[in-house]
Amino acid sequence: MAELSLASFNIHYGVRPGPEPHTGFDVTAALATLDADVLVIQEVWRPDGGPSAVDDAARELGFAIHHLELGRATVRGRWPHATTGSDSDGTIGVAIVTNLPTRIVERIVVGPTVGDPIRDRAVVRAALDVEGVTVQLVGVHLSSRLPHAPPIQLRRLARVVPPPGVPTIVAGDCNFWGPGVRTFFRGWRRAVRGRTWPAAHPHSQIDHVLVRAVDVEVLEGRVLPDLGSDHRPVRVRLRIPPGAGGATA
Numbered sequence: 001m002a003e004l005s006l007a008s009f010n011i012h013y014g015v016r017p018g019p020e021p022h023t024g025f026d027v028t029a030a031l032a033t034l035d036a037d038v039l040v041i042q043e044v045w046r047p048d049g050g051p052s053a054v055d056d057a058a059r060e061l062g063f064a065i066h067h068l069e070l071g072r073a074t075v076r077g078r079w080p081h082a083t084t085g086s087d088s089d090g091t092i093g094v095a096i097v098t099n100l101p102t103r104i105v106e107r108i109v110v111g112p113t114v115g116d117p118i119r120d121r122a123v124v125r126a127a128l129d130v131e132g133v134t135v136q137l138v139g140v141h142l143s144s145r146l147p148h149a150p151p152i153q154l155r156r157l158a159r160v161v162p163p164p165g166v167p168t169i170v171a172g173d174c175n176f177w178g179p180g181v182r183t184f185f186r187g188w189r190r191a192v193r194g195r196t197w198p199a200a201h202p203h204s205q206i207d208h209v210l211v212r213a214v215d216v217e218v219l220e221g222r223v224l225p226d227l228g229s230d231h232r233p234v235r236v237r238l239r240i241p242p243g244a245g246g247a248t249a
Contacts, residue, residue, distance in 0.1 A: 001240060002130040002240040003130070003131070003237065004037045004130045004135070005038070005235065005236070005237050006036050006037065006040070006235070007036040007039050007233050008040040008041075009030070009040075009041055009207075009231065010041075010043050010172075010231040011027060011042070011231075012230045014052075014053040015080060017199070017230035025228030025229070027054060027056070027057050028053070028057040028060050030227040030228055030233075031057045032061060033227060034224070037099055037100055038096065038128065039096070039097040040096055040137070040140075040171045040172050041054055043080075043092060043173075044093045045073065045080065045091075046069075046090050047090040058095075063098055064099070065096070065097050066096040066098075066104050066124070069091050069093040070091070070118050070122065071092060071118040072084065072090075072092075073088055073090055075090070081117070082118050084119075094124055094141050096124065096126050096139050100129060102126050104125070105125045105126060105127050105136070107124060107125075109121070110156045113149040113153060114148060115149060116143040116149050121142070121153065123138055123139060123140040123141075123157060125139075126139070130240060135169065136168040138172075139171060140170060140171070141173045142174050149175075150176040150180075151184070154174065164187070166215065168211070168216070170210040172207070173206060173207050174207070175206050176206060178190050178205050181208055188210045189210070189211060189218070191210065191218045192208070192223065192236050194222065195223065195232075196223055196234060197231050198231075199226040199229055199231055199232045206231075207233070208234070214241075214244075215241075216238050216239070216240060216241075217238065217240070218236060220236060221235070221236040222236075
């Protein structure tokens with residue numbers, strides 16, 4: 001049976017949480033610690049004219065990187081953030097970093113929503129070749145603008161993910177609690193449960209990996225320790241049961 005390990009991690013632009021001046025952490029060491037075949041990384045900061053820390057980490061680890069740019073952003077000010085103003089000095093995005101054969105299938109727009117500085121917020125869908133079985137992966141970073149943006153974007157996303165019978169994984173920072181996420185993703189299960197935010201003293205889980213039990217079996221799921229970001233990463237081991245679809249949509 002085809003198996004894979006997957007981790008999701010919001011790296012907070014590669015800097016530690018807290019007031020200015022921002023202090024970076026070792027992104028390469030953090031991603032190596034995740035020890036997974038596939039990494040879904042959120043808040044990937046690419047400064048104008050240079051690579052991101054995730055680009056550097058992927059190269060050093062020997063992984064391929066597939067990057068979805070979400071919008072303009074800045075690391076100046078009290079905290080790194082997306083911005084539509086002239087103060088931007090780079091971009092923010094979502095990356096799939098993997099050692100598996102992978103192709104990007106589509107960019108799925110889940111915006112706009114009121115208050116979200118990224119008007120055309122999108123998620124990325126990729127097709128992974130897992131021991132000859134095609135698995136669909138949807139990498140997400142939804143808006144944090146409560147109360148409306150995460151539910152609206154989850155509802156939009158749930159309507160367009162691949163149908164039952166196609167092994168599919170939805171992973172990333174949903175900026176919404178587990179029971180609320182399940183409200184929109186009926187028939188799905190949470191592959192990992194545990195508090196992920198804020199990293200130092202977490203009280204909520206907003207980082208999720210979702211699967212359909214009939215198409216993807218969960219072998220293990222856990223929250224990992226604080227690695228320097230304001231989120232804790234999550235890691236899962238998954239198996240594709242014999243006879244699961246595996247077709248690309």
